[in-house]
Amino acid sequence: MGVALYPALIDAGWQVRCMSRDPARAQKRWPERDWVAGDVGDAAACERALEGCEAALYLVHGMGEGGDYHEREVEAARTFASAAGRAGVQRIVYLGGVAPGGEGGSEHLRSRRDVGEALRAGPVTTVELRASMIVGHGSLSWLMVRDLAARLPFMVLPTWLKSRTQPVAVSDVLRALVSALTIEVTESTWFDIPGPETLSGKEILERSAEVMGLGRPSMVEVPLLTPRLSSLWVRFVTRAEWSVAREVVVGLTEDLLAADERFWELAGHPPRVPFAEAARRALAAEQPEGPMPGPWGVVERARRRDPLSKLALASVLLWMVAAACTHLVGIWTALGVIAVVLGATAWARDPQARPSLQPSAGRLLLGVAAGGVMIVATYLLYPVFTRVAPFLAQDTAALYAAFRAAPPVLATLLLLPVILGEELVWRGVVQRALTERWGAWLGCVSAALLYALAHAPLGSPVLAMAALLCGFAWGALRLASRTLVPALVAHILWDLFVLLFLPLDAR
Numbered sequence: 001m002g003v004a005l006y007p008a009l010i011d012a013g014w015q016v017r018c019m020s021r022d023p024a025r026a027q028k029r030w031p032e033r034d035w036v037a038g039d040v041g042d043a044a045a046c047e048r049a050l051e052g053c054e055a056a057l058y059l060v061h062g063m064g065e066g067g068d069y070h071e072r073e074v075e076a077a078r079t080f081a082s083a084a085g086r087a088g089v090q091r092i093v094y095l096g097g098v099a100p101g102g103e104g105g106s107e108h109l110r111s112r113r114d115v116g117e118a119l120r121a122g123p124v125t126t127v128e129l130r131a132s133m134i135v136g137h138g139s140l141s142w143l144m145v146r147d148l149a150a151r152l153p154f155m156v157l158p159t160w161l162k163s164r165t166q167p168v169a170v171s172d173v174l175r176a177l178v179s180a181l182t183i184e185v186t187e188s189t190w191f192d193i194p195g196p197e198t199l200s201g202k203e204i205l206e207r208s209a210e211v212m213g214l215g216r217p218s219m220v221e222v223p224l225l226t227p228r229l230s231s232l233w234v235r236f237v238t239r240a241e242w243s244v245a246r247e248v249v250v251g252l253t254e255d256l257l258a259a260d261e262r263f264w265e266l267a268g269h270p271p272r273v274p275f276a277e278a279a280r281r282a283l284a285a286e287q288p289e290g291p292m293p294g295p296w297g298v299v300e301r302a303r304r305r306d307p308l309s310k311l312a313l314a315s316v317l318l319w320m321v322a323a324a325c326t327h328l329v330g331i332w333t334a335l336g337v338i339a340v341v342l343g344a345t346a347w348a349r350d351p352q353a354r355p356s357l358q359p360s361a362g363r364l365l366l367g368v369a370a371g372g373v374m375i376v377a378t379y380l381l382y383p384v385f386t387r388v389a390p391f392l393a394q395d396t397a398a399l400y401a402a403f404r405a406a407p408p409v410l411a412t413l414l415l416l417p418v419i420l421g422e423e424l425v426w427r428g429v430v431q432r433a434l435t436e437r438w439g440a441w442l443g444c445v446s447a448a449l450l451y452a453l454a455h456a457p458l459g460s461p462v463l464a465m466a467a468l469l470c471g472f473a474w475g476a477l478r479l480a481s482r483t484l485v486p487a488l489v490a491h492i493l494w495d496l497f498v499l500l501f502l503p504l505d506a507r
Contacts, residue, residue, distance in 0.1 A: 001095060001173070002059050004138065006033065008174045014181070019049045040076040046083035055181050056084055058094040058119060061112065070111040077115045081122025092126040093180040094119050095173070098165075098192060098256040099130060109256075120188035127180040128190035129173075129263070132256045133204070135195075135278035136170025137285035140240060146282070147238035149208035150300045155219045161201035165256045168195035169278035172269070179267035192258035196272040204275070211279040214303055237296075311349060312433035315342050315425050316450055323457040331402045331458060332411070336418045343421020346429050353424055356484040363481055367489025370477055374470065374490060375497045382504050385465075393505075395462045400505045412500065419495060423488045426451050426471065427478040440479050448472035470494065 002018070009016045016034065020026040023035035038049035040060050050056060058080065061073070084092055097112040116128040133141045148155065176193045199207070206216045234240065264272070273281075292300050322338035329337075347353045386393040403411065430450060435443030451471035452464045474487040481487075498504060 001134075001138070001170075002057075004136070004170060005057065005059070005174055005177060006030075008178050012178045017049070017053060019046075040080045041072070043079050043083045046080050047087050050084050050087035050089050053087065053089055055091040055093065056080075056089050056124075057177060057181075058092055070107055070114070073111050074114050074118050077118035078122065081119050081124060081126070085123030089124050091181060092119055092122075092124050093177055094126060094128045095177060096128050096130050096190075098132045098194075098258060116190060120190070122188075124188075125185065126188040127183065127185060128188075129176055129180055130190060130192045130258075131168050131173055132165040132194065132258075133167040134170055134173055135167050135275060135282055136173075137282045139170060139282075142279075142282055144234060144238045144240050145204055145208050146279075147240075147296070148234070149205050149214070149217070150212055150303065151237055151296055153214070153217050153303065155205065155217050157202060157205075157219050157221050161205075161221075163255050164198050164200050165204075166194035166196075166198050166258055167204065167275050167278070168193060169273035169275075169281070171278075171281070172272050175269060176263065176267065179269065180263075183263075183266055191263035191266075192260065193263055194258035194261060195275065195278075197275050198257065199275060207276055208279055211276055212283065212304065308350070308429065308436070309433045311346065312430045315346070315429055316454055318342060319425070319454040320457055323455055326458055330405060331399070331460075332406055336414055339418045339421035339425070340414075341421075343417070343424040346421075346424040350424070350429055352432070353428055356428055357488070358483065359485050363483055363485040364489060366477065366481060367486035368493065370473065370486060371490035371493030374473055374494050378494070378498060378504075379502070392462055395460055397505045399460060399462060400503055403499060415495060415499070416492065419491050420488065423474070423484050423491060427474055427487050428484055431475050431478060435479070444475040444479055445472065447475050 006016055006018070018026065018030075018033050018035050019038040020035055021037070021039050023037045026033075027035050036049045038045040040046060040058075058077070060076065081092065094116055096116045097109050099109065099113040112130075116126075116130070120126045120128060133139075133145075135142050172195070173193065180191075202219060205219075209215065209217050263269075291297055319338055319342065322334045326334040328334075382396075386396075426447060431443060431447035433443075434446045434450075437443070438446060448468055448471035452468035455463050455467045458464075470491075474491055477486040477490060478484060
């Protein structure tokens with residue numbers, strides 16, 4: 001908060017002195033600022049740092065710095081308040097948190113409340129501002145929300161995430177802090193600074209995902225998910241330390257609502273920023289840092305990909321699910337249904353599907369020629385492979401038996417729409433998404449490997465090998481012609497000969 005507050009104070013006409021335990025290090029990062037050494041627990045150092053200052057902003061919070069941070073924070077606040085009085089400071093402004101009712105809430109929230117009380121009990125007039133969740137780049141609570149929303153399309157949530165809060169934009173908090181330096185008060189006091197909306201934790205996660213363009217995540221409430229268990233999975237998914245995540249999560253177990261909104265009226269504050277806009281600003285502020293590194297960065301980029309990449313990813317995953325279910329309905333039924341369904345989806349959602357199927361004499365001839373070469377190669381290579389690995393012949397016989405289990409007329413009639421669906425999905429969507437990202441031939445090879453991998457759950461080495469080799473051949477035709485027509489024609493001819501006219505198990 002201090003980093004963002006400095007320019008706001010300068011804009012308001014204040015001369016600013018910054019206190020740090022390591023001013024030399026801070027000076028290297030922000031050389032234009034006036035730095036002085038000090039520690040809130042060192043009375044003499046605080047008094048020297050505050051000498052000549054009219055006001056002080058107390059933004060210290062030690063959550064996570066050992067289990068006894070509550071007592072240390074309160075004692076440091078008393079030390080600072082006394083030093084400020086001796087240095088002649090006229091006002092202290094402290095940024096705390098919305099106080100829980102009674103002795104409830106987390107140690108983190110109780111500590112912030114008690115620090116405010118210690119400062120207000122000192123000799124200097126103190127204005128304490130209490131915010132709930134601050135939405136902005138650098139805010140810990142926003143970091144946790146941002147990471148959860150960006151990384152998880154499906155969430156298991158505790159029922160207490162129905163608890164409500166009033167998130168406030170960091171820009172509003174900055175204005176409030178600057179205003180609190182000059183607002184007219186006769187004695188030390190505190191004010192809540194709520195945001196303009198009251199939202200549950202669940203709603204905050206949903207809206208954050210929507211702002212990121214990810215749509216609302218699927219959520220399931222689990223009443224037995226305790227705050228401790230919740231903090232463990234929050235720590236795993238987000239960048240927050242476990243001790244910090246635990247304190248924040250415990251603080252979410254009850255409503256954190258403002259007592260009133262009188263501060264905004266006293267300060268004459270402009271309209272407050274709604275949550276969605278605050279989230280958009282926070283996301284924009286992190287852009288200069290570049291792409292997120294590590295495995296979670298890969299997950300985030302995958303979730304934010306363009307519609308074509310999302311369609312490709314969904315198609316591959318659904319195809320693998322269908323392949324894993326073949327023991328229930330049979331190989332050709334499962335693969336046939338998924339090919340038709342995904343092909344129809346690609347036809348409806350991919351704007352390049354229809355143009356890619358425009359025929360021409362040259363494209364048709366290329367497909368016939370390529371199909372002929374593939375058929376000849378299949379009949380020449382199959383005996384070689386089965387001689388080297390005899391089990392391939394048994395696997396081939398099992399595939400043909402499964403295919404013939406369906407009524408012959410039905411299998412023949414469905415062959416065309418199934419092949420069309422396969423080409424629309426694998427060469428039309430998956431391969432194009434990969435080539436746009438990785439280049440023509442690397443994308444083609446990757447698509448063929450995925451095509452084989454998607455058939456791996458069937459446990460058929462023959463089918464996986466055929467998918468790899470044929471997938472590469474059909475992919476190469478897609479690249480050479482920039483349409484699906486040659487690949488579609490070659491695919492139809494190859495399937496007709498290998499499955500119907502001259503089956504390999506009859507040789």
